Amino acid sequence: MSYQTLLILLFVVLIGWYLSFSASRLDRLHHRVETSWATLDSLLQQRAALAHDIVSESNLDPATAYLISSSAAIARNANIVERSAAESVLSESLKLVQGAAIDHSLELPGDLLVELSDITSKVKIAINIHLEAVNATRNVRAKPLIRLFRLAGKAPLPVRYAFEDDVL
Amino acid sequence: MRKLRVGMVCPYGWDTPGGVQTHIRDLAEHLIEEGHHVSVLTPISDDSITQQDYVVNAGKPISIPVNGSVARVLFGPIASSRAKQWIASGDFDLLHLHEPAIPSLSLLACSAAAGPLVGTFHVSTPKKKAIYAIGPILEPIVEKLNARIAVSEMARFTLKDHFETDAVVIPNGIDGQRYANARVNPAYAKPNTVGFIGRFEEPRKGLQVLLDSLSIVARFIPDVEYLVAGPGESEGFLKDLNPQLRHRVKFLGLLGNEEKQSFLKSIPIYVAPNTGSESFGIILTEALSAGTAVVASDIPAFKAVLENGSAGDLFRNGDSADLAKVLVALLRDDEKRKKLSENGSLSAQKYDWQVVAEQIESVYEMAIAGGQRVTLASESRFWSRR
Numbered sequence: 001m002s003y004q005t006l007l008i009l010l011f012v013v014l015i016g017w018y019l020s021f022s023a024s025r026l027d028r029l030h031h032r033v034e035t036s037w038a039t040l041d042s043l044l045q046q047r048a049a050l051a052h053d054i055v056s057e058s059n060l061d062p063a064t065a066y067l068i069s070s071s072a073a074i075a076r077n078a079n080i081v082e083r084s085a086a087e088s089v090l091s092e093s094l095k096l097v098q099g100a101a102i103d104h105s106l107e108l109p110g111d112l113l114v115e116l117s118d119i120t121s122k123v124k125i126a127i128n129i130h131l132e133a134v135n136a137t138r139n140v141r142a143k144p145l146i147r148l149f150r151l152a153g154k155a156p157l158p159v160r161y162a163f164e165d166d167v168l
Numbered sequence: 169m170r171k172l173r174v175g176m177v178c179p180y181g182w183d184t185p186g187g188v189q190t191h192i193r194d195l196a197e198h199l200i201e202e203g204h205h206v207s208v209l210t211p212i213s214d215d216s217i218t219q220q221d222y223v224v225n226a227g228k229p230i231s232i233p234v235n236g237s238v239a240r241v242l243f244g245p246i247a248s249s250r251a252k253q254w255i256a257s258g259d260f261d262l263l264h265l266h267e268p269a270i271p272s273l274s275l276l277a278c279s280a281a282a283g284p285l286v287g288t289f290h291v292s293t294p295k296k297k298a299i300y301a302i303g304p305i306l307e308p309i310v311e312k313l314n315a316r317i318a319v320s321e322m323a324r325f326t327l328k329d330h331f332e333t334d335a336v337v338i339p340n341g342i343d344g345q346r347y348a349n350a351r352v353n354p355a356y357a358k359p360n361t362v363g364f365i366g367r368f369e370e371p372r373k374g375l376q377v378l379l380d381s382l383s384i385v386a387r388f389i390p391d392v393e394y395l396v397a398g399p400g401e402s403e404g405f406l407k408d409l410n411p412q413l414r415h416r417v418k419f420l421g422l423l424g425n426e427e428k429q430s431f432l433k434s435i436p437i438y439v440a441p442n443t444g445s446e447s448f449g450i451i452l453t454e455a456l457s458a459g460t461a462v463v464a465s466d467i468p469a470f471k472a473v474l475e476n477g478s479a480g481d482l483f484r485n486g487d488s489a490d491l492a493k494v495l496v497a498l499l500r501d502d503e504k505r506k507k508l509s510e511n512g513s514l515s516a517q518k519y520d521w522q523v524v525a526e527q528i529e530s531v532y533e534m535a536i537a538g539g540q541r542v543t544l545a546s547e548s549r550f551w552s553r554r
Contacts, residue, residue, distance in 0.1 A: 024546075025308050028282075032314060035538035122530050128336050129315045129534055136311050136333065 023151050029137040033158045036130040043123050044087055048072040058108040067093045084162040134158040169533055171203045175260040178210035179272035181229040181240035187450050188266055188290050191340050196222055198525045209254050211242035226250045226273055241272040251277045260542040262532055269310055279309045283542040284535040287313040289323050290447055314535040320448045322469050340450045341524030347429050347458035356434035360392045360499055363435035365451055369400040374441030380488035382413055388496045397423045432458035437498055440464040443486055449473050456516035461509045463494055479515040
């Protein structure tokens, strides 16, 4: 065996190792995105349900009440691409509730308010974790060798979720 | 939340004092109190001393210079196989790795494990250091973490710079009650006393800045006394000092936990003159919750903890004349000092373990949401000794 064939063989083995390594890395990342999305999704669903409870059990003015319940309904029915935008609208309108609670103009069972602030902080963490997973996955999928060999297979490209740091 | 089996990995020697070790110990003990099961894998230098029963020894650490101080870390094949054994036999719901991005036990555990992993990043460095130059190699490993926690905004930016990843910011916790209710020691509680705690031999701890301020402060307040606590050789510092002022500075040596709490409780003013590379400044939050007035250099980490000066006074970093000015003003004005320490202890409440641990638990909850348990990664199974 000549020096050249040995070199080519070594190259092929290296590429093979890199591809198998990348495939398992990508698989892990896709799995992470799915889990983090499931977590975030269930928290957002809980939040929308809570928004309806708040509207029905408080003395909010009709305009605010309508704003909150309609944005909660839209957020619940939005598809994955529009979800992020719809949820930020809900975050904004729930902010009104917290604002009203601070200046004592609101009559609302205390446990609902506690639940709201609890779920808000959890959503914040969940968004952060999900965003992280999405970005990492998209970065790896953008690598040339991985695109050339279609290592991502049929897995859909994870959808970015807008970070609501300033809102929440 | 259901009770979890949590495995934590400490990268630094358990028996050397340090912020990361303290953080892990307090978090572990708090979680155990909440009913979780916790096991901490850590290097230990002196294995003749028995440690807490949740601690698992991984071997003797070696000293390497990191970030201006010396870190005692552990890696190598033996440590790696111990970490694998620990993971395989621990049956954990979740691993919590501290400082997984430096070559250490945490990194070994991170690469060997699969399943729910949470990482906490403590360090903050402004520039890319040699230890981070291996970033691209570490990236696939750090990527495995389901959730990252940074102890401060500074630590979060460091993480963003080096790995292009983001993190949830959850501050270091402290047991506020222990400091607030500490015993007052009359030896430290004299009216014109200024305290300092730290490994003062390291230049970045800034003891020199504090000592340089003495000549000015003593001119206005003749009976002022500087108390310096911490391990180290004091001769060099005393030699450089004006002989007439030497008796104004007392070196107390290393203080035990309870002594430290009563030290912070007793002294009227605590000074943190650190000149840089601080990520969080846990000592500040401890001093604040003890109800001591705090004076600190205006480095970003301290500014954040002291809320831009409302929870404690700031002076220009490295400027001993400015420090002297701030100290004299505070020592002379009892009202101002009292107001400052009241604000301080109020703002320290958000660092209490009760609050902090709850946030960490919600991160745990999200990390385990996938329903998996911690196992050895497929590529490490072959080498494990079951």
